[in-house]
Amino acid sequence: MAMAKAGARSARTTGGARDRSAATRAALVQAAIETLREAGFAGCSAREVAQRAGCNQALVFYHFGSVSGLLLAALDDVSERRMAAYRPLIEGHGASLPGLAAAAREIFAEDLAAGHVKVLVELIAGAPSVPGMGEQVAERLAPWRELAEAAVRGAVGQSPLATLAPVKEIAHGLVAGFLGLEMLAELDGSPAAALALFDRFAALAALVDQAGLLGQQGLMVLLARALTSREGEGRR
């Protein structure tokens, strides 16, 4: 998928030329991420990005066809690298809710610092100005949503919590939360509030995990009782 544009390169280039080409592409992609982060989608002109990459503006069009092509390649790059980093994290600790919370916190702190979620946010927000881009961005977001779903399923799939809401819904909320927290962190100029919320989530997860001792015999029964008994509802 990241190689979708590789055809732009001749199949017979020499090794050195290929290296240089790859280096240029990589530099442009990195510069695009940086520009998206610092100047937003609206600040991402071919000239601006090329300048940061230390190369010529025309190379954006040679390698990626258009500015939006470059931005999508940047999203691919971030996605691929981050996905590779997160999957083991989630598959490792993800069997428990506290593990998921801790993993999510680490991931998010790292991504806030590196601006990875910002790339996504900017592309989602900027997409409507480029015909057809919304679908392209949605395609690239899909694996993330699946990863979130898998993480939630692994963490609460067989616990009583799963009966409170479908895994898909919880995952949707999680992804939305990531995006929203990123925007607020950007606006506030600080990720503190977002990280505090994650810490709180981790603490609550630990609490629920211990309450999980109650399991079907405890927590669930309690909730079920609350759901069914409607007689004493005079609470003001």
Add this chain to the structure above:
Amino acid sequence: MAMAKAGARSARTTGGARDRSAATRAALVQAAIETLREAGFAGCSAREVAQRAGCNQALVFYHFGSVSGLLLAALDDVSERRMAAYRPLIEGHGASLPGLAAAAREIFAEDLAAGHVKVLVELIAGAPSVPGMGEQVAERLAPWRELAEAAVRGAVGQSPLATLAPVKEIAHGLVAGFLGLEMLAELDGSPAAALALFDRFAALAALVDQAGLLGQQGLMVLLARALTSREGEGRR
């Protein structure tokens, strides 16, 4: 605050001229909202907006000084009108958690349909491309965050839930959730997933409210016990 730019109008204009001026300003603001919604921040040129408003491009600069000035005025307009609509909703039903959930659902459904949250999302995302705009947007978001905080305080302030997380944190998460759900709804081309999540939230709120019968004597004791008793932790 919405009158900040009123000085652009002479103090001695005739009644008719003032009406026309106000109408033009209003048309531009409405067109800006519509453009932000359909083409995003990056698609909001003075020419594009003016065309939708059915007036001349130069009037953007006459009335608002700059394109970003117009966009901020659009945000002011949305904020003011929506705030007026929500405050009674929240103050009316907000004394209970289910009331808050129901109110939030109504608000959000309306705003999704009208694109009000989109305006905010686009301005937050687009802000980094205009020097100083981030602060302006943050200022305008502040009342919303306070409203969310007041709503949360009113709904869970004296309930056992409030001891699980500070009201400020919950409110921060709520606002982030609104923003993130808006982005996903936009990308999906459908608010269904967001609304389903709100419905779930409302259902859980009703559940918690009924569990609130347990109050300090029930739910809290349970949670406290889970927090302190660590001896039987052999749960696999």
Add this chain to the structure above:
DNA sequence: GTCTATACTTGGATAGAC
């Protein structure tokens, strides 16, 4: 593959007529 040069378009912003 990369550069320079350039054609063309769009956008921000202002001057001046009405």
Add this chain to the structure above:
DNA sequence: GTCTATCCAAGTATAGAC
């Protein structure tokens, strides 16, 4: 207050030299 006309800056994209 609104419009036309216009200037200028910035952006996309391509052609052609190296």
